[in-house]
Amino acid sequence: MRALWGFLAGLVFGLGLIVSGMADPAKVQNFLDLAGAWDPSLAFVMGGATVTAFIGYRLVWRREAPVLNPTFDVPTNRRIDRPLLTGAALFGAGWGIGGFCPGPALTALPLLAPGTLAFVPAMILGLWIGARLKSTPVLRAPA
Secondary structure, eight states: OOHHHHHHHHHHHHHHHHHHHSSHHHHHHHHOOOOSOTTTTTHHHHHHHHHHHHHHHHHHSSSSOSSSSSSSSEEEEEEHHHHHHHHHHHHHHHHHHHOOHHHHHHGGGGTHHHHHHHHHHHHHHHHHHHHHHHHHHOOOOOO
């Protein structure tokens, strides 16, 4: 049942990306092009998402537990460290260069646009490399 709800949530998210036009990398690239053909529509989509998430979280946190889990799964790590900043910088660079973040890239994949066909394999390769780097033990000099 949980997988079905996850699928439906992903479907609604993907449809929202398509309806809002965010599956088109030109929308993202034009949003980031402040000196050229700037397109503010992404800011409106992000604003709508922020308002929706704000209201949703206020409603959800009133519950004792989520509907499909016995407890909330809330991360406890609040550190801002080098891996977090490096990952954020790489994500932002890939988003700016490719015009996609993972959700819209996967949503646009059935369109078979050449940019999508290059971006998604590169994204998967980057995820794989990142997982390998994260699991590799770091050698440290004795203190």
